[in-house]
Amino acid sequence: xxxxxxxxxxxxxxTPRLAAHRVSKxxxxxxxxxxxxxxxxxxxxxxxxxxxxxxxxxxxxxxGLIEPSxxxxxxxxxxxxxxxxxxxxxxxxxxxxxxPEWLTGREFVALMLRLxxxxxxxxxxxxEQALHDLHLAEAGGRxxxxxxxxxxxxxxxxxxxxxxxDIIFLDEPLNGMDPVSRRExxxxxxxxxxxxxxxxxxxxxxxxxEAMTRSIILIHHGKxxxxxxxxxxxxxxxxxxxxxxxxxxxxxxxxxxLAGQELVVGVEIDEEGRVVARTDxxxxxxxxxxxxxxxxxxxxxxxxxxxxxxQAVFDYLVGD
Amino acid sequence: xxxxxxxxxxxxxxxRRASPPWWVIARRGIAEPLKRRGFLLLIVLSWSxxxxxxxxxxxxxxxxQLADLAGGDWTAIDAGGIYSFLKxxxxxxxxxxxxxxxxxxAKDRLENGLALYFARPLxxxxxxxxxxxxxxxxxxxxxxxxxxxxxxxxxxxxxxQAGLDMLLLTPLRATVFCGLAGASMSLILLAxxxxxxxxxxxxxxxxxxxxxxxxxxxxxxxxEGGWMRVIDFPAQYFQAGAFLFxxxxxxxxxxxxxxxxxxxxxxxxxxxxxxxxxxxxxxx
Numbered sequence: 001x002x003x004x005x006x007x008x009x010x011x012x013x014x015t016p017r018l019a020a021h022r023v024s025k026x027x028x029x030x031x032x033x034x035x036x037x038x039x040x041x042x043x044x045x046x047x048x049x050x051x052x053x054x055x056x057x058x059x060x061x062x063x064g065l066i067e068p069s070x071x072x073x074x075x076x077x078x079x080x081x082x083x084x085x086x087x088x089x090x091x092x093x094x095x096x097x098x099x100p101e102w103l104t105g106r107e108f109v110a111l112m113l114r115l116x117x118x119x120x121x122x123x124x125x126x127x128e129q130a131l132h133d134l135h136l137a138e139a140g141g142r143x144x145x146x147x148x149x150x151x152x153x154x155x156x157x158x159x160x161x162x163x164x165x166d167i168i169f170l171d172e173p174l175n176g177m178d179p180v181s182r183r184e185x186x187x188x189x190x191x192x193x194x195x196x197x198x199x200x201x202x203x204x205x206x207x208x209x210e211a212m213t214r215s216i217i218l219i220h221h222g223k224x225x226x227x228x229x230x231x232x233x234x235x236x237x238x239x240x241x242x243x244x245x246x247x248x249x250x251x252x253x254x255x256x257x258l259a260g261q262e263l264v265v266g267v268e269i270d271e272e273g274r275v276v277a278r279t280d281x282x283x284x285x286x287x288x289x290x291x292x293x294x295x296x297x298x299x300x301x302x303x304x305x306x307x308x309x310x311q312a313v314f315d316y317l318v319g320d
Numbered sequence: 321x322x323x324x325x326x327x328x329x330x331x332x333x334x335x336r337r338a339s340p341p342w343w344v345i346a347r348r349g350i351a352e353p354l355k356r357r358g359f360l361l362l363i364v365l366s367w368s369x370x371x372x373x374x375x376x377x378x379x380x381x382x383x384x385q386l387a388d389l390a391g392g393d394w395t396a397i398d399a400g401g402i403y404s405f406l407k408x409x410x411x412x413x414x415x416x417x418x419x420x421x422x423x424x425x426a427k428d429r430l431e432n433g434l435a436l437y438f439a440r441p442l443x444x445x446x447x448x449x450x451x452x453x454x455x456x457x458x459x460x461x462x463x464x465x466x467x468x469x470x471x472x473x474x475x476x477x478x479x480x481q482a483g484l485d486m487l488l489l490t491p492l493r494a495t496v497f498c499g500l501a502g503a504s505m506s507l508i509l510l511a512x513x514x515x516x517x518x519x520x521x522x523x524x525x526x527x528x529x530x531x532x533x534x535x536x537x538x539x540x541x542x543x544e545g546g547w548m549r550v551i552d553f554p555a556q557y558f559q560a561g562a563f564l565f566x567x568x569x570x571x572x573x574x575x576x577x578x579x580x581x582x583x584x585x586x587x588x589x590x591x592x593x594x595x596x597x598x599x600x601x602x603x604x
Contacts, residue, residue, distance in 0.1 A: 084441045116441065
């Protein structure tokens with residue numbers, strides 16, 4: 001898999017980090033988020049969880065929309081709701097596509113920009129730019145009531161991005177979009193991440209997140225289950241060794257060599273003649289493998305990781 | 321490039337001063353109902369008592385005592401007459417505020433607009449102040465603004481005989497009264513709006529509070545006595561504000577009781593607003 005466009009940029013400017021310290025949130029008797037601590041840095045990060053896992057509540061806590069019952073959410077060391085000026089650095093795209101139906105797309109984006117504190121000229125310029133960037137310039141004069149689901153999604157993104165925020169919260173941003181728009185938005189999110197902005201994307205559709213980033217936050221039953229790069233998280237799941245399939249003209253010699261390595265816990269040759277190796281330490285395995293192959297003159301034609309996908313990680317951590 | 325080669329360029333300010341968020345909300349909310357013709361017609365209609373009173377004043381001073389046939393408050397141009405005019409307007413206040421105010425927060429809650437608002441540099445006070453200004457504007461539109469026009473017209477038509485009291489003091493009294501009553505009424509209506517999602521139910525609640533309490537009080541006054549007027553919601557404003565206009569108060573209970581009741585209603589409304597306005601999406 002090629003590196004996703006949204007991987008954290010190495011030359012990122014000093015984008016403010018968002019941090020949650022032992023955050024909990026109760027709604028009456030129900031605990032929605034339980035003692036979560038995390039830091040979200042520059043780049044794209046996916047927030048994952050089953051329905052009812054506390055994903056939306058954590059999303060709203062991080063975006064400052066609701067206050068935690070316990071703990072703190074800090075942006076640059078300051079509490080968001082106590083210094084509302086910090087919201088100028090935030091862009092928020094809500095999940096719900098209920099919008100003020102009587103406003104035109106242009107009026108809606110302009111209203112949201114005016115609430116950000118921009119003057120008239122700047123509002124006009126930024127509105128047109130945002131509509132243009134999301135291919136809504138022509139539809140900008142139409143009332144939101146007449147917008148399709150995909151267009152609503154885009155106008156929500158337009159209002160979230162028009163003020164060029166440092167930290168962007170996107171709640172299910174690809175809902176209802178056609179394949180072309182979906183691709184455009186995935187690329188857009190990737191570009192935002194590559195610019196060094198902090199983008200937090202919430203979705204329950206794993207391939208969407210996978211297309212945008214390898215960096216995830218996984219929440220389950222209100223608790224933080226995992227945080228970090230998918231491969232690194234996968235590597236730590238020792239109950240399920242990582243499965244790597246290697247195609248080689250010398251499959252038997254390769255299998256016998258790998259069977260003797262400490263990092264490999266099992267080797268077999270499948271029906272297609274590929275060597276299928278299992279390892280508890282995938283990161284070390286990937287690091288050592290090229291050396292082994294060169295030193296022993298073992299040719300390989302193709303290597304495929306069978307289960308360090310986001311889906312596999314999700315299933316292992318949540319589905320069991 | 322040398323200055324002389326640059327040519328003339330008209331100076332333009334690069335950035336206008338940004339409006340505060342409460343004003344952005346208020347301006348949008350005030351402009352929206354004005355797009356509807358029926359609503360504009362209602363506003364015009366709400367000015368009819370002022371126009372009629374102005375017409376009677378004109379004929380009284382032009383044609384002697386002929387217009388006295390109208391009698392009573394219609395020809396009075398003193399503070400008491402203005403106070404009566406405000407009382408006449410109370411049904412227009414009921415209707416116009418029901419149209420403008422009942423949906424203000426309910427609609428935002430129903431459409432999950434609160435999350436969009438509060439993801440911006442905006443406090444609860446900004447949000448409530450913006451919404452309150454919308455109601456206040458239309459409250460003034462049917463009470464204070466026609467009253468100003470009437471006071472000025474009365475002063476002019478009587479060639480100054482009505483004195484500065486008509487031109488300055490009475491409008492000032494009315495401004496204080498309408499400012500306080502409008503602020504309290506706006507907060508109470510906003511609280512009602514924040515308590516529901518469907519405008520229909522909130523409108524019913526508003527009508528029951530405003531008109532229902534008056535009708536129930538009318539019945540109970542006959543059975544229990546005059547003190548039962550305390551449950552008449554709009555009457556409390558006039559009872560508490562009567563002293564501003566030197567008008568006669570209801571003898572069965574003190575204006576202070578009305579003032580305290582209104583303070584309690586308003587405080588309860590603030591409490592409801594604080595509790596109900598949350599940027600959490602409503603999951604249906």
